[in-house]
Amino acid sequence: MRIVDVVVCMAGLAGAASVDAQQAGGRCDLCHAELEFLRQHTETLEEASALLVPSVGQRGTAHDERGCADCHSGYRRYPHPGTAATASCAECHPDPATEWSGGVHAVDAAAECASCHGVHDVASSAGLGETPGLREMNGACVSCHFEPRMPASDPHADSVACTACHEAHGTRSPGDPEAGVHPLNQHATCGTCHDQVAAEWERDAHREAVNETSGPPDGGTSLDEFDLGHPPAAPPGCTACHGAHGMPAVSGDGAVFGRSVVAACSGCHEEYGESFADSYHGQASTLGSGRAATCQACHTAHSIHATEDPRSSVSEENLLKTCRACHPGAAVNFAGFQPHADHADRERYPHVYWSYRFMTALLVGVFTVFGLHTALWLFRVTLDGVRLMRAGTGTREDRS
Ligand code: HEC
Ligand code: HEC
Ligand code: HEC
Ligand code: HEC
Ligand code: HEC
Ligand code: HEC
Ligand code: HEC
Ligand code: HEC
Ligand code: HEC
Ligand code: HEC
Ligand code: HEC
Incomplete structure (x- = not known):
């Protein structure tokens, strides 16, 4: 007879409505690691599998130091009383939760804590910084975001977290001027890793243009004030030249x-x-x-x-x-x-413009004179021919 059966049997023998899980050493795993047992107490295999907590007894998660009951209070007794409750992640982690509630993933609960972190296999920050953890987290993002893709040709694929560019918790739309990937903030976001490039770029004309655009709401330059002939689609940040996903x-x-x-x-x-x-x-x-x-x-x-x-x-x-x-x-x-050099632009290239004008005028002049000369010459030759023919006819008649 397995311990589970002993515990449940004891509960029955005692005639009590519940058993203190402490009697089995407070070990939730006695039941929650036993699929067969759980199956007997549930309608479907799916329900039973959901109750199976495979990480029981496993180590290496962020919550290694947490006991089951830290998050699940009141579950020590079985059958579990109705008052038993599971603490939300937010109760213990208020800061990320506050950030999250200001981001796009909070809208209609698009992605909740567990969608990215999992529940019983939450990785530590250190784990998320290493390749396997990073790939797993990126995998969670991609499981919902099929597009835009991060193809293998992108130098960031696999080695850089999606959240190195996108906020993990206060995730924002790229069009939001507060977003890390918005052109106004790319020097800082991309610059966390490419610090030398970003430092050099600080003095670049494009950085100046970005600076002007990001001025105070009333004082910032609007994109169509730039001297390009037409307004650019966005301020000229890093991705204007490099592209974003798939760069x-x-x-x-x-x-x-x-x-x-x-x-x-x-x-x-x-x-x-x-x-x-x-x-x-x-x-x-x-x-x-x-x-x-x-x-x-x-x-x-x-x-x-x-x-x-x-x-x-x-x-x-x-x-x-x-x-x-x-x-x-x-x-x-x-x-x-x-x-x-653009011969049509008198302002920027006056030499080229006037040379072009002069050469064109010369060309047109020469051809006009030459053309006129040729036409007149042809006319004259034809006239001479006709005259000669007339004169010639007279001579032939005279001979005969
Ligand atoms: C004697 C077996 C047994 C023990 C010990 C046990 N559970 Fe359960 N638990 C179950 C069964 C069976 C269910 C399925 C639903 C039910 O019967 O309440 C369940 C359900 C749950 C649920 C889901 C409740 C719900 O409403 O979906 C949680 C959470 C839970 N147990 C946590 C714990 C924790 C934490 C411990 C240890 C402190 C624990 N259980 C100990 C058998 C047990
Ligand atoms: C850091 C907090 C935390 C710890 C520690 C924890 N859990 Fe959970 N557990 C949760 C959360 C959150 C849920 C999801 C609740 C929900 O979906 O409503 C959950 C769900 C469950 C469920 C129910 C699954 C379902 O689909 O209803 C069971 C059973 C369970 N946990 C058992 C355990 C056991 C056994 C342990 C100890 C080995 C444990 N938990 C440790 C947070 C925790
Ligand atoms: C009962 C309180 C409690 C609950 C509920 C809880 N945690 Fe934790 N969590 C902790 C404690 C305590 C630590 C370890 C202390 C630390 O390093 O900050 C921790 C660590 C973490 C870490 C790693 C932090 C780091 O810097 O390495 C993450 C990520 C995390 N929790 C996410 C979650 C998620 C997601 C949930 C919900 C599924 C959750 N936690 C539920 C208490 C809790
Ligand atoms: C869109 C995916 C995603 C969601 C949703 C999410 N997280 Fe995170 N979380 C991450 C990533 C990625 C990290 C790794 C550190 C980083 O990049 O900032 C992290 C780090 C953490 C940490 C450890 C570092 C820190 O900031 O304290 C905690 C704790 C945490 N998350 C809790 C939560 C809680 C609580 C929720 C729900 C309110 C949540 N997370 C929702 C992706 C997410
Ligand atoms: C459970 C599914 C899910 C997960 C996991 C998830 N997201 Fe999302 N995300 C959404 C939904 C739904 C939206 C809102 C609809 C949209 O705009 O695509 C969204 C919006 C976004 C947006 C804003 C898009 C826009 O155009 O406004 C970004 C950026 C984003 N997520 C990045 C991430 C990153 C990075 C991760 C992983 C750390 C992640 N998401 C994980 C579902 C998810
Ligand atoms: C090197 C920085 C970087 C990394 C890494 C990155 N992104 Fe992005 N992402 C961007 C930029 C920049 C944009 C803005 C779109 C643009 O400029 O074309 C963006 C846009 C998005 C959008 C919105 C798409 C849209 O059409 O509005 C989503 C969703 C997204 N990224 C998810 C992810 C996911 C998932 C990952 C990881 C697989 C990831 N990103 C990795 C920089 C990055
Ligand atoms: C988390 C750090 C990180 C962030 C943030 C980041 N990158 Fe990178 N980037 C890398 C790494 C790592 C590589 C590949 C190794 C290398 O070539 O330096 C790389 C490669 C590149 C390359 C190709 C370099 C080459 O020599 O082929 C370009 C271009 C680039 N990144 C631009 C960007 C831009 C633009 C952003 C912001 C939208 C950005 N990166 C954000 C880490 C980062
Ligand atoms: C997203 C649009 C955009 C892209 C892409 C872009 N630029 Fe610019 N560039 C600008 C803007 C805006 C200015 C500032 C113009 C102003 O101050 O009127 C500028 C300024 C300049 C200037 C200085 C001219 C002046 O009038 O101050 C040069 C030279 C220049 N860009 C060359 C380049 C080169 C070379 C590339 C590609 C490697 C490039 N640009 C890519 C938008 C762009
Ligand atoms: C005006 C266009 C333009 C802008 C804006 C721009 N880059 Fe570049 N970037 C280039 C070109 C062109 C090269 C290739 C240089 C070469 O061939 O040596 C390059 C090379 C790089 C490289 C790889 C070579 C190296 O020097 O490490 C990285 C990384 C990079 N850029 C990151 C960035 C980041 C980060 C930003 C924003 C802070 C940025 N770039 C803004 C055009 C641009
Ligand atoms: C990245 C290298 C590079 C730079 C920088 C460069 N050129 Fe060239 N240029 C070339 C190459 C390669 C050719 C082709 C030479 C050939 O086929 O023999 C060429 C050809 C030319 C030609 C026509 C052929 C000839 O040799 O007369 C002219 C004129 C010219 N370059 C002018 C310039 C001027 C002026 C500059 C500076 C403003 C400049 N180039 C900068 C690489 C460069
Ligand atoms: C062979 C060298 C050479 C190449 C290649 C070249 N440029 Fe130039 N560029 C110059 C020189 C020299 C000037 C200054 C004289 C002038 O305006 O014609 C200039 C001027 C400019 C200016 C005006 C700067 C100002 O102060 O108003 C812009 C913008 C510009 N180039 C953009 C580009 C772009 C975009 C490309 C590539 C499609 C490019 N250049 C390729 C040499 C080059």
């Missing part, structure tokens, strides 16, 4: 990244994107050259400045050095070449 790696085969970043820059700086595409470097890149200059080769990645700013890699002071990285022998006048 291509930079190291390794950089070709995919190279193409995607040129497309990103060109999406906001349309005119410069077009003039680049028409340029020697642009055409060579399109044809697959991995050596020809792309936007970042001339402008840098995280230290981009306006041309007149002496810190800019394309400022008067630095331009030659920038070209010489790839054209070592370049003479001073080499840098006079204008990568973005």
Whole structure:
């Protein structure tokens, strides 16, 4: 006879309505680790399985030091009295619970504590920081969020927690200006790990633009005030160039990244994107050259400045050095070449504009004069021919 049966039998013999579980050493596992026993006291196998607590006696969870009764008070007696109650996670963890209730997962209880943490197998913070725990937690997120995917090509797949970018408890929509993944906050969120990049980027023109946008609600610059010709979809944070989920790696085969970043820059700086595409470097890149200059080769990645700013890699002071990285022998006048020359833009490229005008006028003039000359000449030749024919006919008649 198993101990379970002894305990239940004792309860029966004593004629008592309940038995103190303490009599069996307070061991809930006597019953809750016995599927067969639980099955006898439930309608279905599913119900029985739900009562089976497999972690009984197991170690390595966050609640190793908690006894069953710490969370389940009143269950020491069996049959369990109606007054027995299970403490909610929030009772013992008020702070995460408060944060959670301000996030998207609290709306219609979209994801509750147990949806992410489980119930009896809650991992400790330390466990969540290590790869197996981290993957398990990411797995919980993905079990509800099939989209957007985090493909294996993403440098963060598997090694970075979803919650490194998204708040674990006060989870916010990406469009919420308070969200860690919102472009206004990415320098801090991404910067927790990429601190060197973020530090360099602090002085970048795009960081300045983000700063201006995030000014006080009344004083912030609106996106259409930027001098781009059209407002960008979002402030130019880290993901404007890198993308979010599925971002291509930079190291390794950089070709995919190279193409995607040129497309990103060109999406906001349309005119410069077009003039680049028409340029020697642009055409060579399109044809697959991995050596020809792309936007970042001339402008840098995280230290981009306006041309007149002496810190800019394309400022008067630095331009030659920038070209010489790839054209070592370049003479001073080499840098006079204008990568973005646009003959239609009189303001930015007056020389190119007026040269183009002059050359076009010259071309049109030459062709007009030449054309007129040719037409008149043809006319004259035809006239001469007709005259000659008339004269010739007369001669033939005369002969016959
Ligand atoms: C003598 C066997 C036995 C012991 C000992 C026992 N339980 Fe139970 N428990 C059951 C059975 C059977 C059920 C199924 C529902 C019922 O009969 O109340 C159950 C149900 C439960 C439930 C679910 C209640 C519900 O309303 O869904 C909880 C929680 C629970 N037990 C916790 C405990 C804890 C904690 C201990 C130890 C302190 C414990 N039990 C000890 C047999 C036992
Ligand atoms: C840190 C708190 C905590 C500890 C410790 C704990 N539980 Fe639970 N347990 C819970 C929560 C929370 C639930 C889910 C209650 C619900 O879904 O309403 C639960 C559910 C249960 C259920 C019912 C399952 C169901 O579907 O109704 C049983 C049985 C149970 N626990 C037994 C145990 C036993 C046995 C132990 C000790 C080995 C234990 N629990 C330790 C928090 C705890
Ligand atoms: C009876 C109080 C109590 C209940 C109920 C309770 N916990 Fe805990 N929990 C604790 C204590 C005590 C610790 C360990 C002390 C510590 O390290 O903070 C802990 C630790 C944790 C940890 C690890 C903290 C760390 O820093 O490593 C997590 C995560 C956790 N609990 C989640 C939950 C979840 C989820 C629930 C609900 C299923 C829950 N707790 C229910 C008391 C409780
Ligand atoms: C969307 C998934 C998710 C939900 C829902 C969730 N957590 Fe967490 N929780 C996490 C992750 C991930 C961590 C790991 C630490 C981190 O990234 O901040 C964590 C950490 C914790 C910790 C330990 C660190 C700390 O902040 O104290 C506790 C305790 C905790 N959660 C309790 C809760 C409670 C209580 C609830 C329900 C009110 C809850 N969690 C809801 C994902 C979640
Ligand atoms: C039990 C299912 C479930 C789990 C587990 C879960 N979520 Fe959610 N989550 C939802 C639902 C439902 C919504 C609200 C509907 C929506 O916007 O997708 C949501 C919303 C979100 C949003 C806001 C989306 C938006 O467009 O507004 C983010 C970000 C998010 N969850 C991230 C996470 C992360 C990270 C984890 C894991 C730590 C996680 N979720 C775990 C169900 C879940
Ligand atoms: C490297 C940072 C990062 C990591 C890691 C990350 N995300 Fe995201 N996530 C973002 C950004 C940024 C957005 C905003 C969408 C955009 O800009 O395209 C986002 C958007 C979302 C959304 C909202 C989608 C929508 O269309 O509105 C959900 C849900 C989400 N992520 C869940 C997850 C889950 C689940 C994981 C883990 C598998 C995860 N995220 C990992 C950065 C991250
Ligand atoms: C204007 C576009 C742009 C913005 C904004 C931008 N990056 Fe980059 N990032 C690039 C380019 C281009 C490269 C490739 C540089 C190279 O080829 O060496 C790069 C490279 C990287 C790398 C890998 C190489 C390295 O230096 O470690 C990381 C990590 C990175 N960026 C993170 C970030 C973070 C974090 C932010 C926001 C704080 C950010 N980037 C903002 C364009 C950008
Ligand atoms: C929890 C830390 C963490 C956070 C937060 C994080 N990253 Fe990363 N990131 C990594 C790790 C780890 C790698 C892969 C190793 C490496 O190449 O540095 C990586 C790789 C990258 C790469 C590719 C670098 C290369 O050389 O190929 C880029 C680009 C990048 N991250 C950008 C971002 C952006 C943008 C964000 C914010 C939306 C972000 N990261 C948030 C840890 C993080
Ligand atoms: C999301 C849109 C966006 C993307 C993507 C983007 N930029 Fe910008 N860029 C801006 C905005 C906004 C400014 C600030 C313009 C202003 O102050 O009027 C700016 C400023 C600049 C400036 C300084 C010009 C000035 O007028 O201050 C240069 C140079 C520049 N970007 C080059 C690049 C390059 C190269 C890339 C790709 C590696 C890139 N940008 C990607 C939006 C973007
Ligand atoms: C071969 C080097 C080179 C390449 C490649 C290049 N640029 Fe430039 N860029 C320059 C130089 C030099 C200037 C300054 C002269 C000018 O405005 O034409 C400039 C100016 C700019 C400006 C104006 C800055 C200001 O202060 O107003 C923007 C914006 C810009 N480039 C964006 C881009 C984008 C986007 C790409 C890629 C699609 C790109 N550039 C590719 C060299 C380059
Ligand atoms: C990332 C490397 C790189 C940078 C930086 C770069 N170029 Fe180039 N450039 C190339 C390559 C590669 C070619 C093709 C050379 C060939 O096919 O022989 C090229 C070709 C050219 C050509 C046409 C062919 C020729 O050699 O006359 C001109 C003009 C030119 N570059 C100007 C510039 C100027 C001006 C700068 C600086 C503003 C610059 N380049 C910066 C890589 C670069």
